[in-house]
Amino acid sequence: DVKVTQSSRYLVKRTGEKVFLECVQDMDHENMFWYxxxxxxxxxxxYFSYDVKMKEKGDIPEGYSVSREKKERFSLILESASTNQTxxxxxxSSLSGRAHEQYFGPGTRLTVT
Amino acid sequence: KQEVTQIPAALSVPEGENLVLNCSFTDSAIYNLQWFxxxxxxxxxxxLLIQSSQREQTSGRLNASLDKSSGRSTLYxxxxxxxxxATYLCALTGFQKLVFGTGTRLLVSP
Numbered sequence: 001d002v003k004v005t006q007s008s009r010y011l012v013k014r015t016g017e018k019v020f021l022e023c024v025q026d027m028d029h030e031n032m033f034w035y036x037x038x039x040x041x042x043x044x045x046x047y048f049s050y051d052v053k054m055k056e057k058g059d060i061p062e063g064y065s066v067s068r069e070k071k072e073r074f075s076l077i078l079e080s081a082s083t084n085q086t087x088x089x090x091x092x093s094s095l096s097g098r099a100h101e102q103y104f105g106p107g108t109r110l111t112v113t
Numbered sequence: 114k115q116e117v118t119q120i121p122a123a124l125s126v127p128e129g130e131n132l133v134l135n136c137s138f139t140d141s142a143i144y145n146l147q148w149f150x151x152x153x154x155x156x157x158x159x160x161l162l163i164q165s166s167q168r169e170q171t172s173g174r175l176n177a178s179l180d181k182s183s184g185r186s187t188l189y190x191x192x193x194x195x196x197x198x199a200t201y202l203c204a205l206t207g208f209q210k211l212v213f214g215t216g217t218r219l220l221v222s223p
Binding site: 004033042043045048058088090092100101102103104105106107109 | 145147149154155156157158159162202204210211213214215216
């Protein structure tokens with residue numbers, strides 16, 4: 001079974017704090033993705049990575065950065081958290097190429113106060 | 114730009130009914146289509162993946178079809194159960210990434 005884990009289920013941070021969200025997959029997948037999900041807006045892609053140290057911007061990268069130092073781990077960084085970054089954050093992974101199934105983690109509910 | 118619409122937005126049925134969820138998309142240049150379910154406050158669970166060259170996929174009581182020419186996919190759930198209650202999302206892989214539909218919230222009552 002593919003397993004994608006995220007470091008926290010719930011997180012509360014203050015405005016201006018630096019926030020790290022961690023994602024780990026155990027299936028040796030090349031591709032990893034970060035999405036956020038908001039009511040009425042659905043899922044939107046923030047960043048993705050198709051290899052170690054590689055990254056590509058998604059639809060809404062502003063205010064975020066990412067790090068992929070190891071194949072199994074993909075981190076999302078909020079340099080200076082703001083209240084409009086309160087959201088559900090979902091990580092996913094897949095094999096290389098475009099036709100492969102994406103597997104999702106359980107999500108992190110981030111609240112920025 | 115790919116747009117993905119799911120109808121209906123919400124559906125309530127009694128246990129045992131067969132039901133169909135719809136997914137429509139505007140650009141037929143897709144690599145695959147994936148159906149997910151999401152329970153409240155949880156991540157997405159992959160249900161079925163249909164490659165662009167395929168017409169349908171089946172898993173247990175679920176059957177998904179794909180008609181690229183008409184820009185439609187359907188998810189058929191046979192003999193629905195209360196445990197099927199969740200939000201169902203379709204997503205299409207286009208040039209580089211998944212594009213998600215708006216979701217159908219399903220409630221199956223005992």
